Amino acid sequence: MRDLATEFEAERARLLAVAHRMLGSRSEAEDAVQETWLRYAGALADPVARAEIRELSAWLTTTCARICLDVLRSARVRREAYPGQWLPEPVVSPLGTPPPVDGYAPDPAERAVRTDQVGTALLVVLERLAPEQRVALVLHDVFAMPFARVADVLSTTEAAARQLASRARRAVTAPDVPRHTADPVEQRRVLEAFVAATESGELGQLLQVLAPDVVFVGDSGGHFPAARRPVVGADAVGRFALGLFGRAGRYAHRVRARPVLVDGVLGLQMETLHSDGRPIRLVSAFAVDQGRITAIYNQLNPEKLADLPRLGGDDGWPPRW
Structure with a gap:
């Protein structure tokens, strides 16, 4: 049997x-x-x-x-x-653990998307796609499923499945999509510079690590005040970040943090207190390209962080690498 x-x-x-x-x-x-x-x-x-x-x-x-x-x-x-902006549930793992999602290393055919997008950046851009486009792209470009089988999944023709994947590919690589191409060494260097700049409280220092068209997206699920639209542009994102974590920021000196892998990419897990005394848990993911941060994704919806382990007593701000 x-x-x-x-x-x-x-x-x-x-x-x-x-x-x-x-x-x-x-x-x-x-x-x-x-x-x-x-x-x-x-x-x-x-x-x-x-x-x-x-x-x-x-x-x-x-x-x-x-x-x-x-x-x-x-x-x-x-x-x-959905109240406000939507972000995917992060898969958070300690530094030094294998990066693949759910412990599975994707086939090397994950080429077409991973060339320009990985981690949270990839999951966010996939939200732009129609369901059929997303399925076609993931199955073929990420998991190397032949178009004949993709067509069977979608109950369509092989030619139509190819067209769906092609349209999805163009959307994923559109000029306005934040790029993430940095290797782990570059990710750490840029993230350390970002943390140092927010700790210093100097906007000019922070602008050196933010891309001109950087975007900041925050998902609170309506549980905490958060921008209902993405914050766009280095100056606006820089001031927003300093307002949160700079020396004069709303949460200054009350933040505990540690570096973690977020969907296989270097990010930060943080805990702080809201002005009304409620604890806030955050997971920040970053997209990095050519030495600068192109996107920051802040997940603070407690419903999406329910399984996140609590930080230890030794964690503080700035985080120790």
Whole structure:
């Protein structure tokens, strides 16, 4: 008798990576993978359905992708009513751990997107896409699924699937999309300079590490006051950052922080207090290109940080690298 659980568990990490890239939500990805398991178990109990499973990995990926497509279509309606700006749930891990999402190292075919985007930057730009475009891009460009199978997932023709991926690729690489191309060494150098500049309180010093068209996005889920639109431009973002964490900032001297990996890219985990005494937990992800920060993504919605481990007593501001 087949060991269903063992066969499925061997595929779980990859399915979680596929679902997370499509949905931008760890909890929704886990739900999609669980639904995939239920359909797999049900298919094996049906002789007709079982006969269709010729290649397990391909069948599971196709099934999971179809589930994610349904979730994406319904999520459009939910996110239109979302309070303020929306950011994906961050996958946070300690420094020195492998960067792949959910412990799965994507195939080297993750070339077309990873050339210009990784981490939170990639997940944010994927939100620009229609559900069908996102599925086509992730399955083909990230996970190397042939267009014939992508077309099967989308219930369309192979030519149409190619066109969807092509349109998605153009959107992902559009000139107004913040680029993230820095390697880990450059990420650390730039982030250390950013922290030092905010600690100094000098706007001129901070502007040296911000790209002219840098964008700042904050997601509080309506739980805390936050900008309802992205803050754009080095001067505006610099002043906003100093207002938060500079010497005269609202949270000055009350911040604890440590460097972490956020969706596989260097970022910061922070804790501070709101003016009304409520604790605020933050995860900041950064996009870096050519030695400057092109985007800052601040996740402070407590519903998306529920599983985040608390900081220790030794953590403080500025963070220790």
